[in-house]
Amino acid sequence: xxxxxxxxxxxxxxxxxxxxxxxxxxxxxxxxxxxxxxxxxxxxxxxxxxxxxxxxxxxxxxxxxxxxxxxxxxxxxxxxxxxxxxxxxxxxxxxxxxxxxxxxxxxxxxxxxxxxxxxxxxxxxxxxxxxxxxxxxxxxxxxxxxxxxxxxxxxxxxxxxxxxxxxxxxxxxxxxxxxxxxxxxxxxxxxxxxxxxxxxxxxxxxxxxxxxxxxxxxxxxxxxxxxxxxxxxxxxxxxxxxxxxxxxxxxxxxxxxxxxxxxxxxxxxxxxxxxxxxxxxxxxxxxxxxxxxxxxxxxxxxxxxxxxxxxxxxxxxxxxxxxxxxxxxxxxxxxxxxxxxxxxxxxxxxxxxxxxxxxxxxxxxxxxxxxxxxxxx
Amino acid sequence: xxxxxxxxxxxxxxxxxxxxxxxxxxxxxxxxxxxxxxxxxxxxxxxxxxxxxxxxxxxxxxxxxxxxxxxxxxxxxxxxxxxxxxxxxxxxxxxxxxxxxxxxxxxxxxxxxxxxxxxxxxxxxxxxxxxxxxxxxxxxxxxxxxxxxxxxxxxxxxxxxxxxxxxxxxxxxxxxxxxxxxxxxxxxxxxxxxxxxxxxxxxxxxxxxxxxxxxxxxxx
Ligand SMILES: Nc1ncnc2c1ncn2[C@@H]1O[C@H](COP(=O)(O)OP(=O)(O)OP(=O)(O)O)[C@@H](O)[C@H]1O
Ligand SMILES: [Mg+2]
Numbered sequence: 001x002x003x004x005x006x007x008x009x010x011x012x013x014x015x016x017x018x019x020x021x022x023x024x025x026x027x028x029x030x031x032x033x034x035x036x037x038x039x040x041x042x043x044x045x046x047x048x049x050x051x052x053x054x055x056x057x058x059x060x061x062x063x064x065x066x067x068x069x070x071x072x073x074x075x076x077x078x079x080x081x082x083x084x085x086x087x088x089x090x091x092x093x094x095x096x097x098x099x100x101x102x103x104x105x106x107x108x109x110x111x112x113x114x115x116x117x118x119x120x121x122x123x124x125x126x127x128x129x130x131x132x133x134x135x136x137x138x139x140x141x142x143x144x145x146x147x148x149x150x151x152x153x154x155x156x157x158x159x160x161x162x163x164x165x166x167x168x169x170x171x172x173x174x175x176x177x178x179x180x181x182x183x184x185x186x187x188x189x190x191x192x193x194x195x196x197x198x199x200x201x202x203x204x205x206x207x208x209x210x211x212x213x214x215x216x217x218x219x220x221x222x223x224x225x226x227x228x229x230x231x232x233x234x235x236x237x238x239x240x241x242x243x244x245x246x247x248x249x250x251x252x253x254x255x256x257x258x259x260x261x262x263x264x265x266x267x268x269x270x271x272x273x274x275x276x277x278x279x280x281x282x283x284x285x286x287x288x289x290x291x292x293x294x295x296x297x298x299x300x301x302x303x304x305x306x307x308x309x310x311x312x313x314x315x316x317x318x319x320x321x322x323x324x325x326x327x328x329x330x331x332x333x334x335x336x337x338x339x340x341x342x343x344x345x346x347x348x349x350x351x352x353x354x355x356x357x358x359x360x361x362x363x364x365x366x367x368x369x370x371x372x373x374x375x376x377x
Numbered sequence: 378x379x380x381x382x383x384x385x386x387x388x389x390x391x392x393x394x395x396x397x398x399x400x401x402x403x404x405x406x407x408x409x410x411x412x413x414x415x416x417x418x419x420x421x422x423x424x425x426x427x428x429x430x431x432x433x434x435x436x437x438x439x440x441x442x443x444x445x446x447x448x449x450x451x452x453x454x455x456x457x458x459x460x461x462x463x464x465x466x467x468x469x470x471x472x473x474x475x476x477x478x479x480x481x482x483x484x485x486x487x488x489x490x491x492x493x494x495x496x497x498x499x500x501x502x503x504x505x506x507x508x509x510x511x512x513x514x515x516x517x518x519x520x521x522x523x524x525x526x527x528x529x530x531x532x533x534x535x536x537x538x539x540x541x542x543x544x545x546x547x548x549x550x551x552x553x554x555x556x557x558x559x560x561x562x563x564x565x566x567x568x569x570x571x572x573x574x575x576x577x578x579x580x581x582x583x584x585x586x587x588x589x590x591x592x593x594x595x596x597x
Contacts (some may be wrong), residue, residue: 084505086501086504086505109507110507110508110509111507112507113504113505113506113507114506114507116505118502118505118506120498120501120502122496122498123498124496124498124499124501124502125499125502126499126517126520126521127496127499127521127595127596127597128520128521128523128524128594128595128596129520137503137506137516138506138507140516141503141506141507141508141512141516142507169596170596171596171597172596185502189506195505
């Protein structure tokens with residue numbers, strides 16, 4: 001049975017074929033220069049000798065929310081820290097908002113950093129400064145006079161809903177409120193780019209929602225570009241436009257969130273995606289499926305319903321026209337960035353040639369058909 | 378209270394005053410030198426803001442050497458230096474030199490520890506905002522470490538009180554010296570008891586004040 005399940009549907013062609021790095025089509029080929037361009041970034045930590053970044057290239061367009069997901073140790077933090085050079089890559093290029101970061105001298109780098117806000121997992125607030133004083137800190141660093149600092153703080157407090165807590169100290173705030181201060185501080189000097197390293201990982205699900213909504217709202221209001229790191233696919237699904245998946249220091253897949261979620265090409269991505277959209281099929285379900293009859297084959301596949309033909313009665317039509325029986329193993333309908341889609345796990349029964357023909361026909365309609373491998377099931 | 382003659386009262390008052398001078402002056406000096414030393418150690422440490430082994434190692438070695446020399450030996454060993462700085466090698470002023478030196482080394486380490494307690498994330502956030510190293514030290518490191526620095530100073534002051542009792546060996550005077558000379562050598566247990574009680578009260582007062590200040594300054 002393992003051999004049957006792992007058997008590719010067609011030898012050549014897109015089905016069952018897994019390229020080493022899947023590059024989904026860009027959403028809208030933008031003419032404006034990228035907010036961030038990273039090219040060939042490589043970084044090996046001296047202590048431990050881990051290759052934290054292995055030839056990473058990606059670009060973030062102005063105004064988008066770009067997510068980076070990956071498991072612990074994948075190199076996400078190292079990557080985001082290379083954007084403002086908190087960490088220096090061993091090789092590669094870093095262009096941020098028009099600056100060639102690696103070519104800047106100390107003063108130039110500090111000036112460039114002032115145009116990049118950063119939000120941290122553990123907030124990193126000054127315990128002995130009030131909320132208002134924390135938010136004013138980057139302005140103080142930049143040498144703004146006290147009156148201007150006060151004016152700017154008064155302007156930004158309402159944006160994050162903390163007018164009432166201006167005089168509180170961080171220890172008196174909840175985690176969500178602390179992160180609001182962190183965000184306000186990051187935005188105080190009017191940066192055009194916001195870097196978030198696990199900004200919601202220390203928060204409960206409800207507060208996470210709140211903070212994500214705030215980031216989404218601020219992006220629109222302040223015309224921000226956001227690069228955010230997370231290990232939760234739910235975060236990517238909630239606010240990202242595009243996503244890159246990292247594993248062992250490499251970007252293994254990137255593209256529009258909708259494409260990556262609906263057609264993940266890498267096993268790692270598939271596992272991540274199944275966390276939130278239920279690509280997975282329960283173990284026992286497959287074991288309990290009926291065996292194919294004599295002369296018949298059984299083929300398990302995920303079918304993704306997205307695009308113009310997603311509302312057609314595809315399954316009954318295929319069943320009728322190709323003489324194939326379908327057993328629906330699991331299914332659900334969801335929405336990403338406002339685009340609806342359905343994912344269904346099917347078991348097709350029939351003569352091998354007919355099953356192949358039926359599934360190919362579905363694929364020709366623009367539905368993505370992916371064989372269910374044993375490990376992914 | 379027959380032992381508490383006007384002369385004895387005067388002696389006690391004078392000794393009290395000498396202790397305050399010795400401890401006060403050496404505290405001020407050791408904080409003034411110990412803090413920059415601690416910052417130097419912290420900043421030049423491996424992985425610090427400006428790692429530099431050529432500064433860090435010798436300074437660390439000097440601090441350790443001073444800390445491991447018993448105070449009574451240090452006091453005698455640096456007499457030529459004391460004479461150079463204080464113009465004399467005996468008396469209260471002369472005692473301040475070895476006291477300040479010992480406390481400086483002691484405080485440099487305690488201060489360094491307090492600086493290490495500052496959350497690295499806060500420093501990283503400041504770096505990400507484009508702060509200079511000087512700004513990081515003056516606006517993040519020292520303010521965030523302030524409660525710890527004060528707690529360390531309190532510990533040092535209390536230790537100085539007890540070190541200052543040994544200053545009698547070079548004629549430094551002070552309460553401890555009075556206790557030894559009258560309480561022990563002339564067998565006046567009342568004087569000894571009075572001195573000990575005064576020292577206990579002084580230490581208690583200082584410790585409470587230090588603790589109160591730390592509580593007031595930290596917002597954790
Ligand atoms: N300062 C450092 N010195 C040595 N090795 C490091 C350092 N920082 C990270 N590493 C190593 O580099 C690799 C990538 O680490 P990184 O922190 O970028 O991962 P991450 O994806 O952010 O993980 P997490 O989700 O746990 O935050 C890991 O193997 C880690 O052990
Ligand atoms: Mg990380």
